[in-house]
Structures are given as C-alpha cells and as structure tokens.
Amino acid sequence: MSLLPRTAGEFSSAEYWERFFKKRGEKAFEWYGDYNKLCGLLHKYIKVKGKVLVVGCGNSELSEQMYDVGYKHLINIDISETVINHMNQRNVERRPDLSFRQMDATKTPFEDSSFQAVLDKGTLDAMASEEEGALASNMLTEMSRVLSVGGRYVCITLAQESVIKLAVEHFVSLGWAARLHCLQNDPESEEDSFALPVFVMVCTKFRQPMPSPILEICLGEDGPPTRFTQISELLSTVREHQAYSVLRKRLRTCTDVSSNVALTLCHTKTGLPRYTLTIQDSAPGAKVPKANHFAIFIVPQGSETAWLYSSAEGQEQLAASANFRRLVIVGMHRNQEYTSMEAVQTELSPMVMDLAPPAMPPNHQVPFLSATGDLGWREVVSTGTSELSGDFCVENVRGEDCELYRRLVFLSNTALIQSESKLVSPNAAGHKKKGKKKVKPTTPSSVPSSSLSVDPGFLCCEHHRLMVAGLSMLGINSCQKNVSVLLVGLGGGSLPQFLRDFVPGVTVEVVELDPCVLEVAKEWFGFRPDERLTVTLGDGLERIICYEKEGRLFDAIMFDVDNKDNTVGMSCPPASFVEVSILQKVCSLLTPTGVFILNLVCRDSLLTKCLLERLKTIFHTIISGDVEGEVNQWRFSSPGGFVVMGNRGMEELIPLLNRLQSALSSVDSGQDYSLHLPQIAVVGAQSSGKSSVLENFVGR
DSSP states (O other), rough: OOOOOOGGGGGOOOHHHHHHHHHTTSOOOOOOOOOOHHHHHHHHHHHHHHHHHEEOOOOOOOOHHHHHHOOOEEEEEEEEEHHHHHHHHHTTOOOOOOOOEETTOOOOOTTTOOEEEEEESSSHHHHGGGGGGGHHHHHHHHHHHEEEEEEEEEEEEEOHHHHHHHHHHHHHHTTOOEEEEEEEOOOGGGGGGGGOEEEEEEOOSSSSOOOSOOEEEEEEOOOOOOEEEHHHHHHHHHHHHHHHHHHHHHHHOOOOOOTTTTEEEEETTTOOOOEEEEEEEEOOOOOOOOTOOOEEOOOBBOOOOOOOOOOHHHHHHHHHHHHHHHHEEEEEEEOOOOOOOHHHHHHHHHHHHHOOOOOOTTTTTOOOSSSSSSOOOOEEEEEEEEEEEEEEEEEEEEEETEEEEEEEEEEGGGGSEEEEEEEEGGGGTTTTTTOOOOOHHHOOSSSSSOOOOOOOTOOHHHHHHHHGGGGGGOOTTTOOEEEEEEEOOOOSHHHHHHHHHSTTTTTEEESSOHHHHHHHHHHHHHOOOOOTEEEEOOOHHHHHHHHHHTTTOOEEEEEEEOOOOSSSSSEEEEEGGGHHHHHHHHHHHHHEEEEEEEEEOOOOOOHHHHHHHHHHHHOOOEEEOOOOTEEEEEEEEEESSSEOOOOOOOOHHHHHHHHHHHHHSSOOSSOOOEEHHHHHHHHHOOOSOHHHHHHHHHHH
C-alpha cells in the first residue's frame, strides 16, 4: 500500500498524518532531502546560536543532525501526537534538550518575535492544498508573528505555483524580502529522486517594511541572485527551472526520436538567451556504434537558419549523419560574445551532461562536433525598431561556403531571414573568372564593414531564383519591348534590383508597407530605385484594388511578403493575400499571357492543399513545388492546365519550364489538364536550351 497522499487535501489532514506515521514506523521520512543536501543553505541563513522553530517536523532526522552540529535551541512542533511521542522517546537520552511538542502551526502559544528563524521542510506544501489555502495563510501569519526583526522563514518546498505565489505575496505584502534557491537533483541518484527540483525559500523580516519588493532567485547554493520587480516574473522563472528539471529527468531515463526537444540556456547575469539546444535521438533500430552514446554539435554563427539546423527534417538528417544515440544541436544567439570553440565547450560541458542519454557509461568522453571547426563569424552592423514589425538587426555573417553575406532579421522571428545579400570586398573582384585561380576568401576581421558592398548580381534566396525563372513562362526574349512586373514586398530589395538590372526592358513597381524596411534597404543593401524601379509605400492589398480601378495590367505579379501572425500556420503571405476576392483581382490585372508568382511558406499540408484548390478555380495553370533546402514553396499561375511540379533544384527547373511551355502550347486552355514531372520528359517537346534572357542571368 502506498504511503503517499492520494489527494492534495490529505496533506492538511491531522488524521492522515496519524495514519502515515503509524504505518511508517521507526524509519525516518525525509521530505525533499536530508541534512547533507540542505546543510549549506541552513548554515547560510540560520545562525547556530539562534532560537529556531521547526514546523511540521515529522520523524525527520534533520533536527537531530542540526542539534548534533551545534544548533542547541531547536523547538520542533507537529500536528501528529504519534510522531511527537516517538521523537521524544528517541531523543530523551542522547539529546535531552531537543524539544518536540504536539501543536497546531496555525495557533502557537509563543510570544511575538521570539524566534530568529522558522524552518519548514514540506509543511507549507502539505497545508497549501487548493481546498485549504486559508490554512496555509494562517500558518504564514503565525510564523510572521513569532519571528523577530532580521529573522528568516526558511521553507524547503517543491514550489508549486499556488504554494509559492501564496507565500511570496504574503511576505511581500508585509515588506519582507523573498529569495529562492533552486537545488537541482544529483544526476547520479535521479532514478530515486523527485522529477521536480527542490527550492529553498528564504523570507527576511525588516524593521521597516521595504517600499518596493525584493524578489530574487539563485541557482544552487552559491549562484548569483537574479532580481525581479514583479512576482509574476519570479513565478515564471520558477516554472522554467521546474520544466528543465522534468525534461532532464525524462532525457536521462528514456529516449524518444519523435520528441525533438529544444531548450534555451540564458546568461546567468544578464538573463539574455545565450544558447538554444535541440536534442535529437537516433531512430529505433538504427545501427549506431556502441561507443557512440552522445555528442554535441555546435552550429556556426550565422548558419542557424539553414535548413539542416533549423528544420525538424534537417536536424533528423544531421543526427542520422552523425550517427550517435543522442545528438545535442547547439545554436548561438545574437548579441552574445563567444571567444573561441574551446571556451564554448568549457561553458557548455557542465550543462549538456545533464542531457546525456540513459545508461551512458560513467566518465564517458563526449565529443564536440562542428561543420567548420570554428565558431563561424557574425557582426551586427545595425539595429533598430520598426513600428510595424518590431526590433530588427542587420548583420554580416560568414557562410559555410566561406563567403560573406548581409542579412536583415526581425527579432520577433529570429529563425527567419527577412533578406539576404552577398557581400564583396575590394580584393574579391574578378576572382571567379574562368582560368583564374580562386582567391582565398577574405577573413572577416581583416576587412572593415564600410569597405564591403552588396553584390547586386547574386540572388542568395533560392525562392527568388525560382521567381525570376518563372518569367520564362512569359516567353521573354531579347526582342521583347517591355515587361511590367508588380512586386508586393521589398525586403532588402535584391529581387527587384536583379529584375531591373538583368531582365531586358523590364519595369518593376514595388509596394512595401513598412517605411523602415525601405530605409534599411537603401542604407544597408544598396537599393537604388530609378525610373524603371519604383517603390510605393502602402498596403499591397489596397494598391491592388486601386490598380484594378485604374485598369492597369502587368505581365507578372509577384507576392513576396511575410505574415506577422504565426498562429495561422502560414508564414508567407498573410492569409488576406490569398483570399478569393484578392486572387480574382490579381488575375484581372494580368495580361492575357501574364503570370502570377507567389512565395508560399506553409507547414500545414491541409492548408496548402486548400490554397492550391482555390488557385485552381481562378488560374487555369498552376505550377507548384517545394524549394530544395527551404520551407518556401513557389506558385506560378497563368492560363492553361493544372500542373504540379515536385522537388527540383534550380538547374533542373529551367529546362523543365521550357519543356512545359511546349507541352502546354498543345493543350486547350479551357481544359483541366494534369501534367506531372515524371511525364514531362515524355510529353514535353525537347528544348534546345535556356532562353536567351535566362542564359544571361539565372544561376549566377
């Protein structure tokens, strides 16, 4: 039969504790740890010569051990007469001055300010059940009364939110200081320990009530205190420590390939995020070498948004390649300094060992892995705040190809690169010419940021290359007079500038909602509008309505705009951009041979399917597919049949599009016609190669 309570209410029942201790017998029951675990904090906050009241003592050996090391003024009280009689009998000869009294902790006979400390190990937790919150409040009031000025209420607790909130609010209302120490369980004995960490709460009484609350939390006995101004902030941090402890317990006792657990480690002094750790376990039945228990993979700075490191599928692929039972993937955060790979390893070593897989041999050497052998490189060159999108930063990074890139990142979604451009330095010009030996990439630290410039002829984003390739649907050639493009969404401006500079006869009109984005594009991404490339600030949807009223027509309309609402399941575009009424207006703005190109980022397969069906009712031809290595999908819509294209890289897409044009030319435009990639080689006519304009600019 279990001796632990079945319901929370039993904790506060005198009858329960009578039954408990009668069944328990002679064996001591140590709630939340013994003297050896708690002695450091007990000696820190309770003076040996002070008069101490121990509430809810039970048959714990804690008071006896404290007495033996010099605490001679201990008074122990408990609601159970059985346990008090037992403890008095046990100590009558060896510890005659150790007092045990049967007493209700909510009503004691002690005088005001008669104790220098009150020690509570689990009693508040036992009394503060949801049904009996008033009982715990009465006990806290009584403990406040009997403590002298400078006295401390020292409570060992599991810090359930209702319990800790009740206690902290009580003492803060009296103008006391409240500090919590989080004691993590010993990994070596975790199989028999609580999943939740034990907290020691210390509330100190002042002569004059504090005008503003002093709320602190420390990790371990000697960790530096982190201070808060609001009780809610303190409670939130307690929850984080509890969640981490439960996670650690689970990770050390089982493996789960499907969980893909992630946690953030923060700087102890600043509280800012420093590392993000993702735990990836090997699949059941995987042939993992016996020695490959556990490894840590450090993602280079600036590479954390790459598909291999940021997506669940990529992380699974990385773990499979590493071939360890458990791989921890570590990402480093912006605005944090990292001096060397060795320093990062030293900093991570104590923490990551908490996440080791079950049954890992003791003293096992855990390897650190990396893609480049160093920490990578990142330099934040500008920060700011947009009224529409929040805080952002512009940063220079070194890619895994050793080239330098500039990025715009909104900090509300750090996993998404808003814009990216390739950087060139003064000595990099001409190093890619045929027959020339490739110049060694520039060391970032050796080149000042002011001398780096954006390469306007290079498209970093694969979906931008696909959007440009989509213009082949227009049949562009060197003799065509004009091509008009409407682009909704500016970003850093690389896509519209590329169109202006490399597509003959093109005029590009860009609609951008955020004035701040336009300024960043001009200042940091070399964006230069002119008579062939214009920008209108405003709502893209409103501009589409205006263009329809004006009777405007475009050869191509492109949507490359992100969604600020993460709850929809679609990151690009906002849901309002793909409503039927808007898509119909887009269709009406296209020339008879025009094309609508949509950048879609959607992780919801059902939502993607519904959108395709919606597009199919408006546009007769849909070319749809995934961008290799990204979550972006692209949609080319124009008159014709219904075509679904699968996963293909840039080099495969161009001939497929050329063949596709030939195949569709023989199809009745009113027919619902499906053409799949495996059929293209058979159905599509053989292409002589890229069109002249694509030959000039695609794949640079």
